[in-house]
Amino acid sequence: xxxxxxxxxxxxxxxxxxxxxxxxxxxxxxxxxxxxxxxxxxxxxxxxxxxxxxxxxxxxxxxxxxxxxxxxxxxxxxxxxxxxxxxxxxxxxxxxxxxxxxxxxxxxxxxxxxxxxx
Amino acid sequence: xxxxxxxxxxxxxxxxxxxxxxxxxxxxxxxxxxxxxxxxxxxxxxxxxxxxxxxxxxxxxxxxxxxxxxxxxxxxxxxxxxxxxxxxxxxxxxxxxxxxxxxxxxxxxxxxxxxx
Numbered sequence: 001x002x003x004x005x006x007x008x009x010x011x012x013x014x015x016x017x018x019x020x021x022x023x024x025x026x027x028x029x030x031x032x033x034x035x036x037x038x039x040x041x042x043x044x045x046x047x048x049x050x051x052x053x054x055x056x057x058x059x060x061x062x063x064x065x066x067x068x069x070x071x072x073x074x075x076x077x078x079x080x081x082x083x084x085x086x087x088x089x090x091x092x093x094x095x096x097x098x099x100x101x102x103x104x105x106x107x108x109x110x111x112x113x114x115x116x117x118x
Numbered sequence: 119x120x121x122x123x124x125x126x127x128x129x130x131x132x133x134x135x136x137x138x139x140x141x142x143x144x145x146x147x148x149x150x151x152x153x154x155x156x157x158x159x160x161x162x163x164x165x166x167x168x169x170x171x172x173x174x175x176x177x178x179x180x181x182x183x184x185x186x187x188x189x190x191x192x193x194x195x196x197x198x199x200x201x202x203x204x205x206x207x208x209x210x211x212x213x214x215x216x217x218x219x220x221x222x223x224x225x226x227x228x229x230x231x232x233x234x
Binding site for chain 1: 122154159160161162163164167208210221222223224225226227
């Protein structure tokens with residue numbers, strides 16, 4: 001089974017520039033997550049999609065970050081304009097949609113995109 | 119709001135010795151608890167989870183973890199460490215909520231180094 005794919009793996013930009021990350025989840029996984037992992041910290045959820053709808057974006061800095069999941073499969077995360085503090089690894093994860101009566105499904109993570117903002 | 123504490127940034131252990139990576143949590147009600155491992159330049163890999171039942175959970179690569187409700191802890195253990203176990207370990211918690219909000223909260227990570 002193919003895992004979660006992300007691209008690019010590395011990106012270096014200057015502050016105030018724009019950047020976009022792409023994620024392809026595991027086939028059949030209805031739920032998709034974007035996490036931000038700053039060096040020395042654990043991943044922090046930015047946004048969660050269920051199919052193509054947003055479930056939770058409470059920690060997404062909406063003045064500069066946006067994300068979409070057209071057609072309920074691939075997703076893109078965009079930062080515009082980038083700030084120095086956005087330097088981090090951006091992780092995408094996906095999981096199956098829980099069956100009725102269940103409330104948990106394991107998340108599978110991609111390799112991440114390491115963003116450096118200069 | 120839930121939180122996870124991993125009190126040790128770094129744990130060093132000799133190969134063949136037992137290892138413990140500590141985790142305590144704070145969440146309303148009974149939690150789901152997880153351990154993930156992260157190797158350099160790779161995403162997080164799932165190790166094990168506690169959902170319900172036996173407090174001792176066995177996972178991948180010989181790792182296990184014990185859920186202690188009274189101490190709100192979920193320490194990761196392995197009887198005999200390998201050099202290849204050297205990696206960054208994350209504990210995570212998620213409340214038992216119905217509906218679609220299932221936010222995982224991660225600890226800050228513990229770097230495990232197994233010395234040959």
